[in-house]
Amino acid sequence: MDTPRNTSQHTPPTTPPATGPSAPPGAGLLAGKAVLVTGAGRGIGAAAARLFAREGARVVLAARTEAELRAVTDEIRGVGGTADHVRCDLADPASVRAAVDRAVELYGRLDAAFNNAATVQRPGPLDGATEDEVDHVYAVNFKGPWLAMSAEVAAIRATAGKGAIVNNSSVGSLAANPGLPLYGAMKRAVNSLTESAAVTYGPEGIRVNAIAPGTTLTDMVRAWEQAVPGVIEGLNARTPLRRAADPDEIAQAAAWLLSDRSSYVTGTVLPVDGGLRA
Numbered sequence: 001m002d003t004p005r006n007t008s009q010h011t012p013p014t015t016p017p018a019t020g021p022s023a024p025p026g027a028g029l030l031a032g033k034a035v036l037v038t039g040a041g042r043g044i045g046a047a048a049a050r051l052f053a054r055e056g057a058r059v060v061l062a063a064r065t066e067a068e069l070r071a072v073t074d075e076i077r078g079v080g081g082t083a084d085h086v087r088c089d090l091a092d093p094a095s096v097r098a099a100v101d102r103a104v105e106l107y108g109r110l111d112a113a114f115n116n117a118a119t120v121q122r123p124g125p126l127d128g129a130t131e132d133e134v135d136h137v138y139a140v141n142f143k144g145p146w147l148a149m150s151a152e153v154a155a156i157r158a159t160a161g162k163g164a165i166v167n168n169s170s171v172g173s174l175a176a177n178p179g180l181p182l183y184g185a186m187k188r189a190v191n192s193l194t195e196s197a198a199v200t201y202g203p204e205g206i207r208v209n210a211i212a213p214g215t216t217l218t219d220m221v222r223a224w225e226q227a228v229p230g231v232i233e234g235l236n237a238r239t240p241l242r243r244a245a246d247p248d249e250i251a252q253a254a255a256w257l258l259s260d261r262s263s264y265v266t267g268t269v270l271p272v273d274g275g276l277r278a
């Protein structure tokens, strides 16, 4: 997420056309792949889990809230997809490693991972944050993705051999982010880790990319709107497409980067932001 600098008339978001039920085996963009999605209980991660399954992937959904994970898993299974879930707190290293292990246990392999889960800070200037808040954002938004990537690379190497990882960054990592300074800094660190991982693991056929979403209509952005009324309208006014994204529009970019269609793309941080950074 990115801090808005001005405001104007809010244009309501449009919902993209729903894509169909689960694709027949072998037909989808991610057919045959075993994919871990963190933060899959709601928002962008839930949209990604649904989409990846429609595209033929066997998905493992991870987050802290079991009820949300179960609901999305049941929904995917209900339309013929293959899904399971595992509880995981990015601030708990053992549970992150266990989530990756669970994916391999379930499907016998790991081909890809979408490291999507993150927390957001209490909005405000950097001198207003407490040390505990800094430690928490660091643990969940930087150390968690580092732990996940480390375990995922080991699992991909040991099973599928080659694969792809996508980290969910933010357009708010690409410039100053005075309203969410800790969040912006940790997301920029994730961009750096993404690039380093791409260079380190490229020679063995593991691609690592990030996406940088703009304003996306999820609980995270709604909570920010509650704390700072008008923030969505301000962001939409600065966005050339003049609206926020539906979570599925962000998931589509992650699906492509995890698929073999992007086979020569690695080390990139792809804005999916309606042109916000243009």
Ligand SMILES: NC(=O)c1ccc[n+]([C@@H]2O[C@H](COP(=O)([O-])OP(=O)(O)OC[C@H]3O[C@@H](n4cnc5c(N)ncnc54)[C@H](OP(=O)(O)O)[C@@H]3O)[C@@H](O)[C@H]2O)c1
Binding pocket: 001, 002, 038, 039, 040, 041, 042, 043, 044, 045, 062, 063, 064, 065, 066, 068, 088, 089, 090, 091, 116, 117, 118, 119, 140, 168, 169, 170, 171, 172, 212, 213, 214, 215, 216, 217, 218, 219, 220, 221
């Ligand atoms: N929405 C936007 O405008 C926007 C813009 C740019 C980037 N992003 C990024 O997109 C990603 C998804 O955000 P969202 O908007 O979909 O947010 P969301 O609706 O709040 O969903 C966040 C997901 O992450 C999980 N999560 C949070 N803390 C966690 C933890 N400690 N361990 C494991 N899972 C955790 C949540 O589940 P539990 O709470 O159950 O654990 C939930 O499933 C994040 O990386 C966010 O920074 C969002």
